[in-house]
Amino acid sequence: xxxxxxxxxxxxxxxxxxxxxxxxxxxxxxxxxxxxxxxxxxxxxxxxxxxxxxxxxxxxxxxxxxxxxxxxxxxxxxxxxxxxxxxxxxxxxxxxxxxxxxxxxxxxxxxxxxxxxxxxxxxxxxxxxxxxxxxxxxxxxxxxxxxxxxxxxxxxxxxxxxxxxxxxxxxxxxxxxxxxxxxxxxxxxxxxxxxxxxxxxxxxxxxxxxxxxxxxxxxxxxxxxxxxxxxxxxxxxxxxxxxxxxxxxxxxxxxxxxxxxxxxxxxxxxxxxxxxxxxxxxxxxxxxxxxxxxxxxxxxxxxxxxxxxxxxxxxxxxxxxxxxxxxxxxxxxxxxxxxxxxxxxxxxxxxxxxxxxxxxxxxxxxxxxxxxxxxxxxxxxxxxxxxxxxxxxxxxxxxxxxxxxxxxxxxxxx
Amino acid sequence: xxxxxxxxxxxxxxxxxxxxxxxxxxxxxxxxxxxxxxxxxxxxxxxxxxxxxxxxxxxxxxxxxxxxxxxxxxxxxxxxxxxxxxxxxxxxxxxxxxxxxxxxxxxxxxxxxxxxxxxxxxxxxxxxxxxxxxxxxxxxxxxxxxxxxxxxxxxxxxxxxxxxxxxxxxxxxxxxxxxxxxxxxxxxxxxxxxxxxxxxxxxxxxxxxxxxxxxxxxxxxxxxxxxxxxxxxxxxxxxxxxxxxxxxxxxxxxxxxxxxxxxxxxxxxxxxxxxxxxxxxxxxxxxxxxxxxxxxxxxxxxxxxxxxxxxxxxxxxxxxxxxxxxxxxxxxxxxxxxxxxxxxxxxxxxxxxxxxxxxxxxxxxxxxxxxxxxxxxxxxxxxxxxxxxxxxxxxxxxxxxxxxxxxxxxxxxx
Numbered sequence: 122x123x124x125x126x127x128x129x130x131x132x133x134x135x136x137x138x139x140x141x142x143x144x145x146x147x148x149x150x151x152x153x154x155x156x157x158x159x160x161x162x163x164x165x166x167x168x169x170x171x172x173x174x175x176x177x178x179x180x181x182x183x184x185x186x187x188x189x190x191x192x193x194x195x196x197x198x199x200x201x202x203x204x205x206x207x208x209x210x211x212x213x214x215x216x217x218x219x220x221x222x223x224x225x226x227x228x229x230x231x232x233x234x235x236x237x238x239x240x241x242x243x244x245x246x247x248x249x250x251x252x253x254x255x256x257x258x259x260x261x262x263x264x265x266x267x268x269x270x271x272x273x274x275x276x277x278x279x280x281x282x283x284x285x286x287x288x289x290x291x292x293x294x295x296x297x298x299x300x301x302x303x304x305x306x307x308x309x310x311x312x313x314x315x316x317x318x319x320x321x322x323x324x325x326x327x328x329x330x331x332x333x334x335x336x337x338x339x340x341x342x343x344x345x346x347x348x349x350x351x352x353x354x355x356x357x358x359x360x361x362x363x364x365x366x367x368x369x370x371x372x373x374x375x376x377x378x379x380x381x382x383x384x385x386x387x388x389x390x391x392x393x394x395x396x397x398x399x400x401x402x403x404x405x406x407x408x409x410x411x412x413x414x415x416x417x418x419x420x421x422x423x424x425x426x427x428x429x430x431x432x433x434x435x436x437x438x439x440x441x442x443x444x445x446x447x448x449x450x451x452x453x454x455x456x457x458x459x460x461x462x463x464x465x466x467x468x469x470x471x472x473x474x475x476x477x478x479x480x481x482x483x484x485x486x487x488x489x490x491x492x493x494x495x496x497x498x499x500x501x502x503x504x505x506x507x508x509x510x511x512x513x514x515x516x517x518x519x520x521x522x523x524x525x526x527x528x529x530x531x532x533x534x535x
Numbered sequence: 536x537x538x539x540x541x542x543x544x545x546x547x548x549x550x551x552x553x554x555x556x557x558x559x560x561x562x563x564x565x566x567x568x569x570x571x572x573x574x575x576x577x578x579x580x581x582x583x584x585x586x587x588x589x590x591x592x593x594x595x596x597x598x599x600x601x602x603x604x605x606x607x608x609x610x611x612x613x614x615x616x617x618x619x620x621x622x623x624x625x626x627x628x629x630x631x632x633x634x635x636x637x638x639x640x641x642x643x644x645x646x647x648x649x650x651x652x653x654x655x656x657x658x659x660x661x662x663x664x665x666x667x668x669x670x671x672x673x674x675x676x677x678x679x680x681x682x683x684x685x686x687x688x689x690x691x692x693x694x695x696x697x698x699x700x701x702x703x704x705x706x707x708x709x710x711x712x713x714x715x716x717x718x719x720x721x722x723x724x725x726x727x728x729x730x731x732x733x734x735x736x737x738x739x740x741x742x743x744x745x746x747x748x749x750x751x752x753x754x755x756x757x758x759x760x761x762x763x764x765x766x767x768x769x770x771x772x773x774x775x776x777x778x779x780x781x782x783x784x785x786x787x788x789x790x791x792x793x794x795x796x797x798x799x800x801x802x803x804x805x806x807x808x809x810x811x812x813x814x815x816x817x818x819x820x821x822x823x824x825x826x827x828x829x830x831x832x833x834x835x836x837x838x839x840x841x842x843x844x845x846x847x848x849x850x851x852x853x854x855x856x857x858x859x860x861x862x863x864x865x866x867x868x869x870x871x872x873x874x875x876x877x878x879x880x881x882x883x884x885x886x887x888x889x890x891x892x893x894x895x896x897x898x899x900x901x902x903x904x905x906x907x908x909x910x911x912x913x914x915x916x917x918x919x920x921x922x923x924x925x926x927x928x929x930x931x932x933x934x935x936x937x938x939x940x941x942x943x944x945x946x947x948x949x
Contacts, residue, residue, distance in 0.1 A: 134571040136561030137747055139553060143576070147550030157548040159583070160576035162557070169573075300549075311648045333546055334687070342551065399841075405827025406820030409841045413819025416895050416928055424847040427813075427823045427839035429832070433881065437838075467847065481830050509641060513666060514830055516689060 122296060123158040124150050125177035129170060129189030129198050130272060133162045142187045142277055149281060153289065154296040155183060165189055170201045174267070182265055183289075188272030190255035199258070202269055203242050206260050210240040213247065220254055248284045252276040257285070297352045301363050303341040305373040306382055307527035310334040313341070313370060320365045328359060336516060337523035338382070341366060375530055382526045383411050389533050390421035395470035397529075399425040400438055400463040402450065403477040403493060407522045423469050428459070438462030438474075451476050451488055453505050456496040464500050471532070473497050473525050477508075479517045493521045497528045504532060536709060537572045538564050539591035543584060543603035543612050544686060547576045556601045556691055563695060567703065568710035568760075569597060579603055584615045588681065596679055597703075602686030604669035613672070616683055617656050620674050624654040627661065634668055662698045666690040671699065711766055715777050717755040718794055719787040721941035724748040727755070727784060734779045742773060750930060751937035752796075755780060789944055796940045797825050803947050804835035809884035811943075813839040814852055814877040816864065817891040817907060821936045837883050842873070852876030852888075865890050865902055867919050870910040878914050885946070887911050887939050891922075893931045907935045911942045918946060 126143045133140050143160045150157055158181055163169045170189070177184050189198030203209055217239035224231040238254050241247055248257035248268070255271040257280045268285055270277045289295075305313065310332045314321070321330055327347065333340040343363060347355035367374050376385050390397055399408045409425040412418060426437045431450065434440040439462035440455055448454045459474035477493025484490035490512055496505040506528065510520040540557045547554050557574045564571055572595055577583045584603075591598050603612030617623055631653035638645040652668050655661055662671035662682070669685040671694045682699055684691045703709075719727065724746045728735070735744055741761065747754040757777060761769035781788050789796050804811060813822050823839040826832060840851045845864065848854040853876035854869055862868045873888035891907025898904035904926055910919040920942065924934040 133558070134561050134574065135565045135745075136558040136563075136571075137745060139555050139558040140574075141553050144547070144550040144553040147548050149550075151549040157550075158578070159587075160548065160554075160574075162574040164572070173573075309643075311646055312643075314648055315646050329545075331545060333551065340551075342546070344545075344549075401820075404824075405832075405836075406815075406823025406839060406841065409820025410818075410824050410932075413841070413843065414929070414932070418819075419843050422819075422843050424843040424851075425820060425839075425841035427820065427827070427841070429827065429836050429838040433838040479830075511666065513689070515828070516666070518824075518828070 122155045122183070122293065123181045124155045124183040124185060125158055125181040126160045127170075127173055127177060127184060127186045128160070128162045128272070129165060129186060130162075131164050133188075134164060142272065142274055145274070145278060146185055146187070146281070149286065150183075150185075151298065151300070153286065154298045155289075156298075165197055167197055167201045167204070170198060171205055174201075174205055178262075178265055178267070182293075184265075184267045186267065186269040187277050190269065190271045198269055199242070202245075202258060202260065202267070206242065206244060206262065206267075208242045208244040211243045213239050213241055216241070216247070216256065223254060248280055248288075250276055250280055251283065252279050259285070259288070297347045297349055297355075299345045299347060299352070299355055299359050300378075301343045301359050302378045303343070303363055303366055303374055304376045304378075304380055304382070305339045305341060305370060306337060306375055306523060306530070308339065308370065308373040310339045313339055313373075317366050317369050320362065320369065324362060325358070327355070328362065336519045337527070372531065373527075375527075381415075382523075382530060383415055386412075386526065386530055386533065387415050387418055387421060389530075390470075393470075396421050396423050397471045397473070398423050398463055398467045398469040399525075400459045400472065400474040401425060401427050402429060402434070402459075402475060403479040404475050404518050404521050404525070405429065405479075407518050408473060408475065408525055411522055411526070423467055426463065434459065438466070449488070451478055451492060451494060453494055453496075453507065456494040457503060457505055460496040460498060460503055464498075471497070471499050471529065473529055475521055475525055477510075477517065477521055479514045479521075480512060481514055491517050493517065493524075495521065495525045495528055497525065497532050499532075502532075504528060536569045536597070536707065537595045538569045538597040538599060539572055539595040540574045541584075541587055541591060541598060541600045542574070542576045542686065543579060543600060544576075545578050547602070548578055556686065556688055559688070559692060560599055560601075560695070563700065564597075564599075565758075566712070566714050567700065568712040569703075579611055581611060581615045581618070584612060585619055588615075588619055592676075592679055592681070596707075598679070598681045600681065600683040601691050604683065604685045612683055613656070616659075616672060616674065616681070620656065620658060620676065620681075622656045622658040625657045627653050627655055630655070630661070630670065637668060662694055662702070664690055664694055665697065666693050673699070673702070711761045711763060711769075713757075713759045713761060713766070713769055713773050714792075715757045715773050716792045717757070717777055717780055717788055718752070718790045718792075718796070719755060719784060720752045720789055720796055720937060720944070722753065722784065722787045724753045727753055727787075731780050731783050734776065734783065738776060739772070741769070742776065750933045751941070786945065787941075789941075795829075796937075796944060797829055800826075800940065800944055800947065801829050801832055801835060803944075804884075807884075810835050810837050811885045811887070812837050812877055812881045812883040813939075814873040814886065814888040815839060815841050816843060816848070816873075816889060817893040818889050818932050818935050818939070819843065819893075821932050822887060822889065822939055825936055825940070837881055840877065848873065852880070863902070865892055865906060865908060867908055867910075867921065870908040871917060871919055874910040874912060874917055878912075885911070885913050885943065887943055889935055889939055891924075891931065891935055893928045893935075894926060895928055905931050907931065907938075909935065909939045909942055911939065911946050913946075916946075918942060 246259040253276040257270040260267040328345040331342040428434040440458040463472040480490035491510040660673040667690040671684040674681040742759040842848040854872045877886040894904035905924040
């Protein structure tokens with residue numbers, strides 16, 4: 122089963138909005154075992170809509186269209202669909218009643234443009250939109266389906282989940298597809314590839330492995346197409362390969378599927394009733410903001426010091442003036458004193474201390490831009506490392522944050 | 536001039552990542568006066584890449600490809616481009632030297648997969664990638680351009696900005712298009728639209744106004760198509776309309792074009808030799824990370840306290856136990872005490888203090904999720920406000936941060 126997604130709207134082509142609908146649809150369809158063959162974003166233009174529809178229908182069993190519906194005059198998808206399916210708009214009296222009630226409830230009088238939304242193609246099935254005034258339209262032709270939905274994300278999602286997906290499931294026999302994501306941190310994609318080259322080359326033809334890198338993290342995705350009969354075997358096979366990979370790079374694997382490292386760290390801390398604080402210099406609060414992005418983090422995350430200045434490092438974290446003079450703020454000695462000061466002051470179980478040169482300026486021959494020291498530990502033990510990241514300030518901040526979380530995770534698992 | 540964008544990668548089709556590259560490219564190309572005709576996301580599949588390339592080249596002067604480059608074996612764009620342009624991969628010795636140095640600098644030995652990245656198509660122009668190991672490739676055929684770039688967003692953006700856009704400008708005669716962005720903060724797009732409705736309706740046909748909202752900020756973009764002869768007149772006209780808009784909503788305008796509010800704040804502080812610190816609770820370091828994202832911020836940004844727990848609020852910022860008991864941590868009284876404590880402790884000229892309920896839990900009838908108190912000021916004066924943002928944790932954190940910066944900016948301009 123193949124699907125194409127068409128998103129209609131100039132606002133996507135000029136980059137005014139990011140198309141998040143397609144990713145969401147891709148995920149949902151993929152889970153259903155419908156393979157998205159292509160995603161195409163086009164203009165609010167009749168000729169382009171017609172030709173794209175024609176081309177995609179040649180290659181797909183399903184075509185999902187989002188956008189281009191609504192009361193404003195530049196929305197032309199509905200008219201174009203009538204042309205394509207050789208039909209005409211007719212008034213749906215029951216819908217008009219509903220639309221009038223919708224506006225009444227909001228204290229507004231229905232206008233002509235909104236009345237127009239009760240006119241829908243004669244030969245389609247109307248899929249109700251519980252969240253808005255533009256209904257979805259389900260067309261069938263030669264055992265293929267074209268589903269046109271509004272582009273407003275929460276309206277589209279609601280239509281899919283409450284109406285369209287159940288309808289698809291009831292009408293079509295769908296294939297089985299299995300995904301497993303291995304989440305890694307602290308190792309580059311090419312090193313991972315080298316380490317698991319033999320495992321990868323043993324993968325059967327129906328299982329694919331993809332590397333999805335992101336500044337210090339790599340997601341390894343195993344995907345397998347299977348059948349109802351073979352499903353359990355395939356799951357076992359995928360799990361078996363997943364295990365082989367995890368065993369090979371075990372220190373860098375922190376979880377599976379949608380897990381985040383900050384979530385896994387949070388769960389470990391919660392389980393043991395332990396707490397964490399951070400002392401950040403070059404990362405400037407990014408580690409704190411990552412840790413605190415997790416709902417409920419207040420149970421283990423006490424807070425942080427962002428000590429950008431020498432004075433704050435000394436005053437808040439008891440870094441010695443002598444240390445700063447002798448070794449500088451970007452040094453093993455400084456981050457270790459920051460860590461000690463942090464833990465002794467906050468009484469948190471664990472701490473992270475980071476100091477580095479994010480750039481673009483501030484680098485020296487001995488410590489170029491991208492030099493970062495990270496120390497993690499508790500009141501008795503610590504691990505301190507020097508890293509050399511990139512020339513780019515933003516990247517250095519993210520790399521430093523990810524490696525700090527990796528070091529903490531490693532420390533927690535000792 | 537028409538362009539197509541092709542993004543290659545199963546991870547987009549299955550919705551594992553949202554394609555943000557295309558929106559960014561769409562924006563940049565639009566500014567250059569190149570119209571994006573379509574955006575197509577396809578699989579890492581040779582046949583599909585070939586047919587998509589062929590089809591898009593029929594309709595476009597430029598084809599931008601992102602993704603499908605990298606050292607792992609599932610990256611096949613490079614090989615497919617060789618096939619399409621009837622050429623072969625050759626070793627680029629100079630590139631290999633650079634790649635070796637890249638890995639050496641990171642304390643790693645180059646492996647075979649990375650050596651493979653020095654093999655590139657014979658008949659293309661190599662566009663260097665300063666941020667990664669996969670180079671971009673520029674092909675020309677029948678006066679049309681195909682540019683293949685890695686899919687990692689910051690690598691792709693850097694290649695476009697530092698190499699590809701200058702090359703496009705030098706090689707092609709692009710239409711004259713003038714853009715002016717008015718950067719606003721702290722006012723919703725529909726309120727702005729209402730306030731400037733008369734100005735907008737007076738815009739001549741060749742000048743368009745777009746609203747680009749983003750969680751508390753709205754970018755107003757004026758775009759005008761013009762000719763070489765008319766250019767100066769058009770610039771004057773755009774500036775005139777820009778001035779009218781700025782005069783109407785002057786308190787919410789913080790800058791123009793690519794300026795960031797944190798940059799403008801930094802410049803104001805630098806000019807007066809003043810300093811800033813922050814005390815954050817629900818924003819968990821996000822304001823600090825925004826302030827510290829600006830190179831050179833150490834001249835005015837001393838640091839921050841992220842006081843998530845009651846204890847840290849009391850210990851670090853001298854918030855009174857009584858205040859917390861009586862009014863709670865999310866209260867006018869608490870943020871004002873946080874601000875006072877912050878400034879008296881750090882001796883910074885200005886401070887920002889934030890406390891709120893980011894959600895999803897923790898809301899009450901009186902203070903539902905999204906309730907946020909922000910106080911900004913100096914040692915003598917402060918402004919404190921209560922906001923009611925959304926039900927979404929991430930959005931609340933960003934809204935709070937943006938409104939805190941807006942309040943600080945307003946305070947600085949008094």
